[in-house]
Amino acid sequence: MCDTLVTVTDEGVLFAKNSDRDADEAQSLEWVPARDHGPDDVVRCTWIQVPQVAHTHAVLLSRPWWMFGAEMGANSHGVVIGNEAVFTKELGRRKKDGQDEPGLIGMDLLRLALERAATAAEAVEVIVTLLERHGQAGSCSRIRPSFAYDNSFIVADPDGAIVLETAGREHATEEVRFGGRSISNGLTIPAFAAAHADPVKGRVAACAARRGRTQVAAAAAGAGNRDAVADLMAALRDHGPDGLPRYSPVNGALDAPCAHAGGLVTATQTTASWVADLRDRTAPLHWATGTAAPCTSVFKPVRVERPADIGPAAGQRFDPSTRWWRHEVLHRATIVDPQSLLPRYAHDRDVLESGWLAAPPPTEDAARAADELELRWTADVVGAAQPEHRSRLLRRYWAAQDRDAALPTGPGIGSDRYRPALDAVLAATSAAATPTSGATIP
Incomplete structure (x- = not known):
């Protein structure tokens, strides 16, 4: 759809x-x-x-x-x-x-x-x-x-x-x-x-x-x-x-x-x-x-x-070396309770894009800047340990998707259940410690 x-x-x-x-x-x-x-x-x-x-x-x-x-x-x-x-x-x-x-x-x-x-x-x-x-x-x-x-x-x-x-x-x-x-x-x-x-x-x-x-x-x-x-x-x-x-x-x-x-x-x-x-x-x-x-x-x-070289293509299973699956950790942790978690970084997202619309950077620089910020946002959202605000049906559905994708999760009761996936991303990338050149970030 x-x-x-x-x-x-x-x-x-x-x-x-x-x-x-x-x-x-x-x-x-x-x-x-x-x-x-x-x-x-x-x-x-x-x-x-x-x-x-x-x-x-x-x-x-x-x-x-x-x-x-x-x-x-x-x-x-x-x-x-x-x-x-x-x-x-x-x-x-x-x-x-x-x-x-x-x-x-x-x-x-x-x-x-x-x-x-x-x-x-x-x-x-x-x-x-x-x-x-x-x-x-x-x-x-x-x-x-x-x-x-x-x-x-x-x-x-x-x-x-x-x-x-x-x-x-x-x-x-x-x-x-x-x-x-x-x-x-x-x-x-x-x-x-x-x-x-x-x-x-x-x-x-x-x-x-x-x-x-x-x-x-x-x-x-x-x-x-x-x-x-x-x-x-x-x-x-x-x-x-x-x-x-x-x-x-x-x-x-x-x-x-x-x-x-x-x-x-x-x-x-x-x-x-x-x-x-x-x-x-x-x-x-x-x-x-x-x-x-x-x-x-x-x-x-x-x-x-x-x-542009923006990293390897994603496949069927969770792979923290790929952009799509790295972002999935942020996405899935956020939708545990989007009313509370999305506002934690939506303003930064909008400021970033506004600057790029005025002066578009090279694709590689933009991708690196986005990676750095998304990793920061993911750590914040997972660390918030926001409790679940979804129905039992939705919780079961997303738990099944995580299992099918071999996306690691833990025993947390909310957004913190994605701590193991975040750890896998941190182990696979040095984006959080690498300065971004050419693309402005907040």
Whole structure:
């Protein structure tokens, strides 16, 4: 479950997306260079292979560790794409008829489009052509093999944006000429939605509630808004009207863009976030967390044309040498009681990002600064030993996630139960004792 926003203004285009997936599914930033290919080359996607093209563009991806495709990304021509799971009648028919043979999944289509297209219109054409030729099918979850979905996309470039919605091999498009537009986990193009949407699954996904908030945020980030990038970051951190995650036993805290897992029917967690500023068409600038839960994360400046060494990619199990899993200790300790623990460092996070928005540092420097601060915040949150304020259902859910990920925990009764994981992080990194050069920290 996810949300994607785009704002088309007189000054240019802005884009934002949360990627909501399984709670333990690590997602890392990955730079892939431009390449030339032979006439007989193929590209191995998540479940099938397809013919390769003669040339692929350089791309920057936010990619779940186990798949070929990506949840969001950009290419060297300023094209940026985000996709959403949508639940359609066509998907139900395919499963009922036993026709859901492996094909391309939405994340594959997103990456292939970025690698092959120089404009948003070309990217839409790439997706539609591949969709009609190969179909979309196959598991979209490593831990739930039966979980599959159709997809919708926002495809943007410095000149505008296009909403592309699909149901099987069928599709519909809508051009975004001006103003804000958002999509979530339901079809939104009226005639196409009337023909293809599965309203029951859409309600479980709480897509209408989240889109109601993201549509307002996309519209507010319009022309003349000097703080548009910061406002889009805030929109991705939105927990709803209460300002804190509000859980349902059905779908966890899924009724607001910053999703937190814990439902019985669906349990989905925001595992990475991205904001793209395409207003400078000669040098688009992207802001990515590379970590879960934007409310506990720092958005770091990244550029497609400047690959950065930000450490090893994360995998299936807890690995304190990777940024995603190091941050998980902060994230999981904080959500023990976000009302008490998040304010301990949210102001510092905002001050840091404000300075970077005014003068973006190199990616490596920003990553080191964020690492240093997050380690400091983690030690503070764990050391606070804040008691649990969650339901028994949520405590059981997160204890199971920790076990599955081999994330070490202790006997504490609250945030201090993550002391062993913090010790593992401290043993794996010298960030707390290494001065950061080039990137200002509070």
